[in-house]
Amino acid sequence: MSDAARTAPALGEELRLTRGPAWRNRVALAPLTNLQSNADGTLSDDEHAWLVARGRGGFGLTLSCASHVSRAGQAWPGQLASAEDRHLPGLTRLADDLRATGTVSSVQLHHGGLRSDPDVSGVPNLAPWADPAKRTEALTTEQVEQVVADFVAGAVRAERAGFDGVELHGAHGYLLCQFLDARHNHRTDRYGGSLENRLRIFHEVLDGIRAATGPDFQLGLRLTPEGNGIVLPEGRAIARELLATGHLDYLDMSLWDVFASPRGSEVVAGHEGDLLIDHFTDLPRHGAALGVAGRIRSAADARWALERGADFVSVGIGAILHHDWAARAVADPDFEPRPQPVTREELAAESVSPGFAEYLSRGWQGLVA
Numbered sequence: 001m002s003d004a005a006r007t008a009p010a011l012g013e014e015l016r017l018t019r020g021p022a023w024r025n026r027v028a029l030a031p032l033t034n035l036q037s038n039a040d041g042t043l044s045d046d047e048h049a050w051l052v053a054r055g056r057g058g059f060g061l062t063l064s065c066a067s068h069v070s071r072a073g074q075a076w077p078g079q080l081a082s083a084e085d086r087h088l089p090g091l092t093r094l095a096d097d098l099r100a101t102g103t104v105s106s107v108q109l110h111h112g113g114l115r116s117d118p119d120v121s122g123v124p125n126l127a128p129w130a131d132p133a134k135r136t137e138a139l140t141t142e143q144v145e146q147v148v149a150d151f152v153a154g155a156v157r158a159e160r161a162g163f164d165g166v167e168l169h170g171a172h173g174y175l176l177c178q179f180l181d182a183r184h185n186h187r188t189d190r191y192g193g194s195l196e197n198r199l200r201i202f203h204e205v206l207d208g209i210r211a212a213t214g215p216d217f218q219l220g221l222r223l224t225p226e227g228n229g230i231v232l233p234e235g236r237a238i239a240r241e242l243l244a245t246g247h248l249d250y251l252d253m254s255l256w257d258v259f260a261s262p263r264g265s266e267v268v269a270g271h272e273g274d275l276l277i278d279h280f281t282d283l284p285r286h287g288a289a290l291g292v293a294g295r296i297r298s299a300a301d302a303r304w305a306l307e308r309g310a311d312f313v314s315v316g317i318g319a320i321l322h323h324d325w326a327a328r329a330v331a332d333p334d335f336e337p338r339p340q341p342v343t344r345e346e347l348a349a350e351s352v353s354p355g356f357a358e359y360l361s362r363g364w365q366g367l368v369a
Contacts, residue, residue, distance in 0.1 A: 030316035033066060048094055050352065056324070059319070067109060072126045105162075322338070
């Protein structure tokens with residue numbers, strides 16, 4: 001029987017991973033950009049309040065926003081960092097306070113690459129290929145090796161701070177995802193060209209983190225299935241290969257819309273007419289849990305994803321609208337979030353800071369009144 005054919009778990013059912021503590025349910029907080037931390041990457045009171053409220057609100061996994069692992073990786077102002085030991089006190093405070101809520105905690109490790117912002121970082125962008133229009137220099141082989149070391153160091157720092165795990169941001173066209181871009185990654189060293197070479201940095205980061213952290217440290221990965229130079233057959237092959245390493249405790253597929261069909265023209269044999277989610281729920285998981293994200297708003301949406309073959313769901317907008325979305329959805333099968341747009345006062349009551357609300361008003365059409 002395939003993984004997708006098993007009996008669907010209940011949303012409130014505990015999720016036991018290969019390593020580390022069990023999640024109290026099948027709901028993870030999506031890693032949401034919020035621009036709330038301090039200019040030097042240290043944790044702010046606003047970011048602390050936002051995340052700890054989600055821990056209190058019943059999420060099985062509370063995941064930080066994308067946290068950059070080096071100065072050149074910073075993609076926006078107010079971004080949380082895991083790049084230096086000066087970031088440890090804030091991370092430790094956050095890990096301690098999340099643990100007290102009963103949630104499992106994780107830091108999403110990130111490098112913007114081509115999508116970093118030199119005006120914020122103060123240094124040129126570094127990416128798999130050069131792009132002068134975006135003030136981006138091509139990484140040397142030695143610099144790629146340093147990026148690997150930076151991700152590993154970020155994971156070690158998160159473990160020292162007391163987090164239960166980390167998630168690698170391999171999606172949405174940021175640095176790790178850029179290496180997978182067959183349109184542009186024509187590097188002639190061991191990190192470009194063939195899919196084997198384009199995947200190499202993922203293997204080296206996963207190998208490095210597993211070697212440098214303890215046996216109970218949870219390791220997740222977020223991937224984009226198509227787009228950003230990835231066609232769906234390759235996206236499926238990438239997920240299959242990385243699951244087969246045995247290093248992952250979970251794989252979170254960022255689908256943008258769990259109910260959608262593939263956008264690209266390339267068809268995967270045996271999946272003609274299937275939804276995008278179906279291209280991943282049938283893959284061998286090698287002990288890892290499979291999560292999906294994208295337009296999961298209600299308790300019914302979450303149940304649908306689990307019935308379709310996912311092990312857990314990642315919730316973004318719902319978690320903005322209700323700090324306790326997870327607890328509400330687990331308790332009430334008919335739970336629907338409050339209608340949008342919402343007022344800034346309503347957001348403030350959900351521990352969304354004025355700065356975060358302003359960002360949401362600019363970037364999320366129709367969310368903030």
